[in-house]
Amino acid sequence: MLRRMSEKLIYLLQRTMRKTWWRCALFSLFAVLAVALSTVLGPWIPAHVALQLGSDSIDSLLNILASSMLTVAIFSASTMVASFGAVANSATPRASQLLIEDSTVQTTLAVFIGAFLYSVIALIGLHAHVYGDGGRLVLFGFTIVMLGVVVVVLLRWIDYLSVLGRLGETIRRVEAATRAAMDQRLEKPFLGGQPQQEGVRGGHGVDATTTGFVQHVSMDLLQKCAERLDAQFHLHALPGAFVDPSTALVSSDRELDDTARAEIRDAVLVGAGRSFDHDPRFGLVVLGEIAARALSGAVNDPGTVTDVMTAMVKALGHWSTRKAARDADGRPEVSFDRISAPALAEAEMVDDAFMPIARYGATAVDVGIALQRALASVQRLPGALPPTAAALSRYALERARHAGLAPVDLALLERMVAPADPADPALTGS
Numbered sequence: 061m062l063r064r065m066s067e068k069l070i071y072l073l074q075r076t077m078r079k080t081w082w083r084c085a086l087f088s089l090f091a092v093l094a095v096a097l098s099t100v101l102g103p104w105i106p107a108h109v110a111l112q113l114g115s116d117s118i119d120s121l122l123n124i125l126a127s128s129m130l131t132v133a134i135f136s137a138s139t140m141v142a143s144f145g146a147v148a149n150s151a152t153p154r155a156s157q158l159l160i161e162d163s164t165v166q167t168t169l170a171v172f173i174g175a176f177l178y179s180v181i182a183l184i185g186l187h188a189h190v191y192g193d194g195g196r197l198v199l200f201g202f203t204i205v206m207l208g209v210v211v212v213v214l215l216r217w218i219d220y221l222s223v224l225g226r227l228g229e230t231i232r233r234v235e236a237a238t239r240a241a242m243d244q245r246l247e248k249p250f251l252g253g254q255p256q257q258e259g260v261r262g263g264h265g266v267d268a269t270t271t272g273f274v275q276h277v278s279m280d281l282l283q284k285c286a287e288r289l290d291a292q293f294h295l296h297a298l299p300g301a302f303v304d305p306s307t308a309l310v311s312s313d314r315e316l317d318d319t320a321r322a323e324i325r326d327a328v329l330v331g332a333g334r335s336f337d338h339d340p341r342f343g344l345v346v347l348g349e350i351a352a353r354a355l356s357g358a359v360n361d362p363g364t365v366t367d368v369m370t371a372m373v374k375a376l377g378h379w380s381t382r383k384a385a386r387d388a389d390g391r392p393e394v395s396f397d398r399i400s401a402p403a404l405a406e407a408e409m410v411d412d413a414f415m416p417i418a419r420y421g422a423t424a425v426d427v428g429i430a431l432q433r434a435l436a437s438v439q440r441l442p443g444a445l446p447p448t449a450a451a452l453s454r455y456a457l458e459r460a461r462h463a464g465l466a467p468v469d470l471a472l473l474e475r476m477v478a479p480a481d482p483a484d485p486a487l488t489g490s
Contacts (some may be wrong), residue, residue: 087174143225238343262311300339
């Protein structure tokens with residue numbers, strides 16, 4: 061069924077399913093269905109069996125569940141809000157997006173709210189004498205199951221609170237999200253389309269209608285439009301790109317009517333901010349923001365900067381080795397032959413990650429040493445990353461020279477930097 065759905069619809073559904081209200085509504089629906097099933101299955105239970113199994117205690121159990129779950133749900137919601145604020149203040153507001161979409165947090169809150177709603181509806185049915193003896197027995201069984209689920213989730217939640225909102229855990233989450241986006245892009249390096257030659261552009265372009273960031277491109281919708289027009293489309297804005305009404309999203313080699321332009325704009329989803337989905341570079345940007353905040357005078361936490369650089373090197377190493385393996389397998393599969401898409405500017409990923417550290421950490425020799433070691437690790441990776449890492453290494457050294465470091469510290473950094481290439485544009489200014 062998912063194969064027949066458009067990529068845009070699947071993307072919007074995935075975004076909806078990450079919302080907290082979605083899980084809460086789903087668990088609440090299960091709770092209502094459990095109460096309703098008690099009225100349906102109750103008549104099938106003999107009355108003497110129901111009395112022997114002690115279903116009369118259901119009233120007190122539901123009262124305990126209702127009163128406790130409301131308190132726990134309010135506490136959990138307040139803890140979530142406090143954790144979101146802690147992540148935004150200690151790391152970066154962009155990282156709080158991962159915590160908001162965390163499945164464990166959402167499931168915990170959903171179970172507590174669902175259990176509260178279940179107990180309230182069940183109590184209403186009991187006091188309205190909706191259930192017979194058999195129905196009370198079925199309701200008793202559902203209540204025992206609900207209590208077991210609540211206990212398991214509560215124990216897991218207590219353990220989870222020890223890492224919720226911690227800076228180290230935030231860095232780990234951003235790294236994991238970055239690697240997931242990298243895997244997704246490596247699976248479809250051109251979003252399933254044809255490789256786009258540098259500088260290619262059709263004679264008829266479609267500009268964006270709003271200002272923002274490209275969050276998703278539905279290649280299947282573009283393919284259908286191109287097939288209907290018997291045209292070749294060229295995509296110019298990958299997910300993560302900043303666009304405004306003067307930016308061309310797609311160009312075509314054939315003239316486009318108003319319907320086709322509307323279909324193209326509908327296929328390119330533009331939002332107010334960047335998303336970790338389909339945008340491998342955004343995760344590296346967020347890691348760079350975390351490091352930049354740790355380098356501020358108010359925080360002054362070089363240890364966090366070292367942890368962030370470790371995550372950066374791991375993420376870039378993951379990209380480089382996986383890309384080398386993919387290139388060895390041959391040309392990637394083309395699913396949309398009428399669409400060409402540019403390759404990801406992988407060399408710029410090094411700047412996304414390490415440039416803030418090189419800029420704001422120039423006055424700290426310990427940060428400079430860790431940065432040079434991290435860039436040296438990147439220079440040993442296969443692919444297009446090493447030249448950019450070498451240029452950034454020399455840029456960081458040049459920043460350190462103008463940062464007022466002691467000569468002995470500067471000499472230490474100079475010994476760690478490879479000799480400069482006279483033709484290096486980073487040094488010649490060309």
